[in-house]
Amino acid sequence: MQDSQIGIIGAGVVGLSTALWLQKAGYQVTLIDKELPGMGASFGNAGLFADYARLPFARFSMMRKMPGLLMDSSSPLSMHSNYIPKLLPYGWRFFKACFADNYAKGKIALSQLHQHTVQADETLLRISGAQDLIKAQGCLGLFADQQDFQNAQQGDLLERRQQGVNLEFLNAGQVADLEPDLAAFHAGGVFYPDTRFTVSPLGLCRRYAEHFTGNGGKILRDQALSVTPKIPGVSVKLTDETLEFDHLVICAGVASKELLTPLGVKMPMVSERGYHLTLDLGEKQLQRPVGWLDKSVFLTPMAGGVRLAGTAEFAAADAPLDESKAQTMLEHAKVMLGETPHITSTWVGSRPSTPDSLPVIGPLQRYPQISLGFGHGHLGLTFGAVTGQLISCAIQGEPGAVDLTPFAPERFN
Structure with missing residues (x-):
């Protein structure tokens, strides 16, 4: 050997x-x-070790939302028209993965991986001396609308709890206690106490x-x-x-x-591009990653500032950065923080996305x-x-x- x-x-x-x-x-x-x-x-990336992410994206409830998301310029989902031909094999496989049996198998597979992530992470963090780059402050996912929050409690969040994910439902006041510098844009959300993040990917x-x-x-x-x-x-x-x-x-x-x-x-793997902005919040502070789940964006406190990450843009990996996407994300951050933060850098990169x-x-x-x-x-x-x-x-x-x-x-x- x-x-x-x-x-x-x-x-x-x-x-x-x-x-x-x-x-x-x-x-x-x-x-x-x-x-x-x-x-x-x-x-x-957003810097999260996302222990809660155990549900495949490929499900019919997601497919039903896609037309509306694609028509909404402020939504996190978009695609370049010249990339559509490359999406056809992916789309067919995505559709097949949505069927109940395939979705259930996907949930089991993701859960099995998650059962061994912490131990594997700890081994590499220890031998590389990188423990100081990891924080264990949990993670918040927020909903702007009370009805959406209630629906999630009976939907995705219930499924995650059934998979063994440690989570707590918080009202708006409890969220404010954890993150007092957030604006009061939300009706409450979910707290994942076991989620860790890195201050520098x-x-x-x-x-x-x-x-x-x-x-x-x-x-x-x-x-x-x-x-x-x-x-x-x-x-x-x-x-x-x-x-x-x-x-x-x-x-x-x-x-x-x-x-x-x-x-x-x-x-049938495609390029699903994500964006991030590095923000200077001035005197405002965050203790942990905070996501606005309606908009699929996360604010993560990192060594060089707060990272605002999100979007799913299906486009060629080398396509130029879309300034309108960055501006939309900034508008979301403005709502979350109650003021417009200063942008210190902007980035786009391509995630490898499989249909299942x-x-x-x-x-x-x-x-x-x-x-x-x-x-x-x-x-x-x-x-x-x-x-x-x-x-x-x-x-x-x-x-x-x-x-x-x-x-x-x-x-x-």
């Missing part, structure tokens, strides 16, 4: 986590990414990278152009050279699809020397560590804590 060479394409939080687990198991590991570690989608990735390289791991700043399975092993063509590995793990987010298509692997809301984890059946770890959507940070642990177990031929069948790449065939 000590002599086995493993390559990982993608140095986001999933790729870095996988690298740490494989290095811990004794493998020689090389990370490949055209960007610096943590500079892709991992850079821009990029800082966390850098700690992982520093531990990795400090223990003999290699990071190559280059672009993986193609992947060729061999007997044995696999080769990866870079800009000016080709590298040979005993095993390869692809954790490249949306870019993974382009690498797999020439191998005959069909992946489940990540892709595990080896390819046709090419078992290639493993996959991507498609986490909004939950890359939440599931990064446990994904790496499961991939490491699979490569070692050991049983993992979670059955990988629901996450298998071949489920889309």
Whole structure:
């Protein structure tokens, strides 16, 4: 095992986590990414370890809302017209995933992953010395309308409680006690006391990278152009050279699809872009992430200011930033805070979104020397560590804590 060479394409939080687990198991590991570690989608997330996120997005109640959301310029959902052809295979699979049996299976699969996330996170945080970047202050999700809040208590929130999520319902006064600097725009909400967050997603990735390289791991700043399975092993063509590995793990987010298509692997994964604004709130303070669930935006207190993150924009990964989206998010923040905050930076990045809301984890059946770890959507940070642990177990031929069948790449065939 000590002599086995493993390559990982993608140095986001999933790729870095996988690298740490494989290095811990004794493998020689090389990370490949055209960007610096943590500079892709991992850079821009809301910073939450979202222990409550156990319901697939793919459900008929969500489908019924979509036409209205797409017609509303202030809603969190939008799509570029030139991206619609790429959404057709995704849309068909999304529709199939909404059926009751498939939705129920998705809930079980997500819950099984969640059962092992905290322990996996704690292992990587400890060995990388990154515990100081994590805060355990819980998380608030708020509703502007009392009827919407009541409906959620009998709907999504009830389902989460039945799955074992620790949550409490709070009225407007109780919310104000927790976060006195919020405006009184809400009718109350849900408090998740066990939810943790990071004050720096990029800082966390850098700690992982520093531990990795400090223990003999290699990071190559280059672009993986193609992947060729061999007997044995696999080769990866870079800009000016080709590298040979005993095993390869692809954790490249949306870019993974382009690498797999020439191998005959069909992946109905799309680019779901998220935005964030870094805000200076002046004298106002937040103690924890606060979400306005009607608008799907979160305010998270971080080291460099408060991050306002959200939206689901289906568009090409390299499409330019839409200033109107940023402005809409700012308007939401204004309502939440009761005043217009100062913007210090704006960012857009592309999440890898699968139609059934489940990540892709595990080896390819046709090419078992290639493993996959991507498609986490909004939950890359939440599931990064446990994904790496499961991939490491699979490569070692050991049983993992979670059955990988629901996450298998071949489920889309």
